[in-house]
Each structure stands twice: as C-alpha cells, then as structure tokens.
Amino acid sequence: MTKSYKKLQLSTSDYYLELFLDYFNQRLRIDHYRGNMTRILQEISHISEEDFCEKVIFYTRQEHWQQLLSHGYELEGVISGYFSGTDNFIMTLYTKNERRTSQHWVKENKILEDIKGKGLNNMNEKPIPNEYIIRKAEVGDTKQLADLYGKVFQVYPTPMDDPKYVEHMIHDGNLFYLVEYQNEIVSAASADVNMINHNAELTDCATLPAYRKHGLMKKLLMDLEKDLRKNGIFCAYSLARALSFGMNSAFHQLGYQYQGRLTNNCYIYDKLEDMNIWRKDLSS
Numbered sequence: 001m002t003k004s005y006k007k008l009q010l011s012t013s014d015y016y017l018e019l020f021l022d023y024f025n026q027r028l029r030i031d032h033y034r035g036n037m038t039r040i041l042q043e044i045s046h047i048s049e050e051d052f053c054e055k056v057i058f059y060t061r062q063e064h065w066q067q068l069l070s071h072g073y074e075l076e077g078v079i080s081g082y083f084s085g086t087d088n089f090i091m092t093l094y095t096k097n098e099r100r101t102s103q104h105w106v107k108e109n110k111i112l113e114d115i116k117g118k119g120l121n122n123m124n125e126k127p128i129p130n131e132y133i134i135r136k137a138e139v140g141d142t143k144q145l146a147d148l149y150g151k152v153f154q155v156y157p158t159p160m161d162d163p164k165y166v167e168h169m170i171h172d173g174n175l176f177y178l179v180e181y182q183n184e185i186v187s188a189a190s191a192d193v194n195m196i197n198h199n200a201e202l203t204d205c206a207t208l209p210a211y212r213k214h215g216l217m218k219k220l221l222m223d224l225e226k227d228l229r230k231n232g233i234f235c236a237y238s239l240a241r242a243l244s245f246g247m248n249s250a251f252h253q254l255g256y257q258y259q260g261r262l263t264n265n266c267y268i269y270d271k272l273e274d275m276n277i278w279r280k281d282l283s284s
Contacts, residue, residue, distance in 0.1 A: 004159060014039040019047070025157050025266045026099075027055040032196070037064060041071055048095055055264070056093040065089035077260020077277040081235040084198045090260065090277070102263050102274050108242035112258065112276070115249045128179075128214050134223060137176035137188065142166040144185040145176065152206040157266035160204055175227055176204070177220045179211075187216040191224045191236075199235035200228050205247060218250050225254075225282055234283040239275040241268060251278040 004024035010017040015035030021028055028048055033040055048056050060068055061083060065075060073091040082088030094100040102108075128134070137145060142163040150161035159165045169190070170176060179187040187207040191200040202224060207216055228236060240247040242261055252258070256278035265275040 010043065012039070015043070017043065021047075021052070022157075022266075023052050026052055027057060027266075028053045029057040029059070031059055037067055041068070048093065054094065054096045054099040056095075057262070057265075058091040058093070060089045060091045062087055062089060065091055075260075076262050079199070079235070079237045079259060079277060079279050080257075081279075081281065082197060082199050082237070085235075090262065092262070099264050104243055104274065105261075108261065108274060108276070111243070111245050111248060115245065115252050118249070120253060120255075126215050128216060128219060131181060132186075132214065132216065133180040134216075134219055135178065135180070136223075136227075137170065137178050139167055139170055141176070141178060141185065142170065145178065145188055148185050148188055148208065149204070149206055151208060153268065154270045155267045157268055175200075175224060177223045177227075179207075179216045179220065181211065186211040187220060189217060189220040189224060191228055191233075193228070193231070193233060198233055199237065200224075200233045202236055202238040205238075205240075212246065217247070218254060221250065221254055225280075229282050234281060235279070236282050237277065237279040239265065240278060242274040242276045248276055248278070251280075254280065256280040 006021040008019040008021055010019065016033065017030065017040060018032035019028065020031055030044065044056060044058070047053070058068060058073060059082070068091040069075070073093045075089060076092045077090045079088040079090065145166050146161050146163040149156060173193055175191040175193065177189055178185050188204065189202060190204040191202055193200045202221055205217055225236060238251060238256070239262065240251060257280065259277040259279050261277065262275045264272050266273065
C-alpha cells in the first residue's frame, strides 16, 4: 500500500521548515517555519512542482501573510490564536485551475446563512437518552472506531478505517470520545492536540445515520472541550465539510466562529470538498 502522507523537516543555514506532504489529498502543507522567507518560498515553490501537489497550504504568522500575497498566494481563512495566542493566516496557492474552482460555493454560502439565521439554542434542553453512554476512548476501542469511520465515510482524508492507524493516533496523544449504544460505538470525535502551538483541532466527527437525532455530536464536542481546558489548551478549531448542514450547525450552536473556507481542501465523504473553518476561544 502506498503511503498516504509524509512529514518532512528541512533545516539549512537560512531556514527551518516542517512540511506535511499529503499524497492522498494531493497537497503540501507548511505547518511550522522560521528563517529567511525568500529562501523558504523558493524551497516551497520547488517542492510544489512535484506531480502530487495541486495545492499549497501555508500556515502563516501575521507578519508574513502579505509577503505571501505578493507571491501569488491568497488568504482563505484565519484561525485566531493558533500560534500560542497569535493568529494563523491560512494562505493557499494552486498549481491547477480545476483545483482552484469550487462547484458548490453558492450552495455552501446558503447553508451558512440558514444556520446563522436559526440563532442559538439552549445546549442543555435535550439530554441524550439514558441507554447511550459517553466516555473517553481506549486502545481497546480501535477496531470498533475504525469500523464506524469505514461505515460513515466512503472516502476520508486519513486512513481512519484502519485500526492500527487509530491506535497510533491514540498513542500519539489524540483524544477520542465516543458514544456507545448496546455495546456498539455509534458516534465518535477526536481532538488532535498540538502542544507546541497550544491548540487543538476537533476532527474525526462521525455518527451512524440511524443515531443522528439525539444531538450526540454536540455532547461529544463539549466533553472534548472540557478535557482540553483541563490540559491548558484554549484555542479549539475545526474544519467542517461546507456541504454538511449538521456539522456546521453543531459548531455554530457551540459558539464557534466561522473564519473562512478552504477550497477543494481534501477528499472526504465521497469526493473532493470545500471545508469551513470554525474556531472557539475555550478560555472565555
């Protein structure tokens, strides 16, 4: 099986780079950088010429995003407080026109308008039924978790349907919370914690279709938030499928702020999709 991604560190006398080469989603992401920006951009330009790369995503500090703008990058979104309290300006560059063009942008805008038009509901008004158990996941849950992700998503940007990959994520410090019904895992979500920049991405949100009427995902996300606060992580964010009314509504109801949309960001559900950025300050 071909490896779907590779993490790469480049260090020279001019700069230091931490890169995520995402072969499955045909993109290159710059997660961390320091040094000579001219040299850095030259190196990124060289790597982006490789066949796999259709999109470059540069997690940029406030003092550099306008410099990237002058090199053809564009601002697709912001994650406030991402870098230990300072903002992440998500700059992108496309190497193919078809990757730059979204087929669903207007529909996705309408979904956002409808969600925001509904206002905010009382999160405590709908307790989940007693027979549903919410708990933190353990290594012994990896087989069932992988089965859940395999059932919910035809396509997913990471191999979450592989029990060994899920086990690796848990050992690597990712927090997973799940919902059990009659000893079956019917819903789950995780937090990918970045201890260097003191943030966490809420991700891997999945609920079996038959169990989506109880608001399980909101409860899972709230438990993840509590866990993050206890560990001193106050910047929480998520990338939600822009075409999913349910997931975007859940983040809006939980007080997350919409901060942009990443065009044709990854292969998820059944195709290449745009992803909405949602962010919340857990310290308030």
